[in-house]
Amino acid sequence: MAESSKFKRIVLKLSGEALAGDDGFGINPVVIKDIASQVSEAQKLGVEMAIIVGGGNIWRGKIGSDLGMDRGTADYMGMLATVMNSLALQDSLEQLGHETRVLTSIEMKQVAEPYIRRRAIRHLEKGRVVIFAAGIGNPYFSTDTTAALRAAEIEADVILMGKNNVDGVYSADPKTDSSAVKYDELTYIEMLQENLQVMDATASSFCMDNDIPLMVFSITEEGNIKRAVSGETIGTTITK
Numbered sequence: 001m002a003e004s005s006k007f008k009r010i011v012l013k014l015s016g017e018a019l020a021g022d023d024g025f026g027i028n029p030v031v032i033k034d035i036a037s038q039v040s041e042a043q044k045l046g047v048e049m050a051i052i053v054g055g056g057n058i059w060r061g062k063i064g065s066d067l068g069m070d071r072g073t074a075d076y077m078g079m080l081a082t083v084m085n086s087l088a089l090q091d092s093l094e095q096l097g098h099e100t101r102v103l104t105s106i107e108m109k110q111v112a113e114p115y116i117r118r119r120a121i122r123h124l125e126k127g128r129v130v131i132f133a134a135g136i137g138n139p140y141f142s143t144d145t146t147a148a149l150r151a152a153e154i155e156a157d158v159i160l161m162g163k164n165n166v167d168g169v170y171s172a173d174p175k176t177d178s179s180a181v182k183y184d185e186l187t188y189i190e191m192l193q194e195n196l197q198v199m200d201a202t203a204s205s206f207c208m209d210n211d212i213p214l215m216v217f218s219i220t221e222e223g224n225i226k227r228a229v230s231g232e233t234i235g236t237t238i239t240k
């Protein structure tokens with residue numbers, strides 16, 4: 001039987017670091033091409049895909065504010081960083097022949113469309129990949145919260161969270177603690193109570209309140225986005 005998607009519509013959350021690869025900073029053209037081709041093969045399963053890319057490979061608001069910058073200004077810089085990442089990913093996806101639209105929460109009409117919920121859904125229904133850029137458009141939030149909010153708004157079935165070099169959620173950092181145990185399944189309450197650093201507490205409680213499942217897996221393992229979309233159990237699944 002031909003492979004097909006388990007889901008009708010998904011949100012894929014990628015941290016900015018995923019685009020940097022081993023460089024740890026900036027956008028690595030080889031890495032972004034690889035991610036685009038993973039997205040491409042997953043989308044061919046027939047799923048509607050919305051993507052949210054972070055900005056941590058370029059700038060994080062917290063770093064600026066820790067250095068004495070105004071937090072709002074530092075956070076707007078972070079949101080602008082996500083726009084650069086989104087445009088780079090759009091370019092790679094278009095080179096693979098996928099119609100892709102970037103929708104920004106901060107208006108910049110010369111660069112991308114403004115975020116309008118109904119328009120985003122229309123693009124998805126037409127088979128276009130949608131990239132949500134500039135977070136939710138407000139300081140003090142993260143792109144994890146953006147993923148949660150947009151997933152609720154577009155009625156996505158699941159958030160797929162691709163992590164760099166870690167294949168799921170562990171009881172402790174597996175790189176520094178050899179006793180760390182990987183979880184196959186978790187609830188949001190357990191994640192919050194144990195303070196597991198998967199997504200920030202705002203995003204976790206939003207997903208819990210709105211009953212949005214989350215799957216955390218490694219993006220560095222080739223083909224994992226497709227596996228997740230086709231319903232293979234990989235990484236860690238978090239539910240209400």
Ligand code: UDP
Nearest residue numbers: 016054055056061075078079135136142143
């Ligand atoms: N940001 C924000 N509001 C949002 C989303 C992001 O202020 O709704 C800023 C914040 O400064 C954050 C930066 O953008 O540090 C980059 O996003 P994030 O840290 O979520 O990126 P990731 O860790 O996923 O690479």
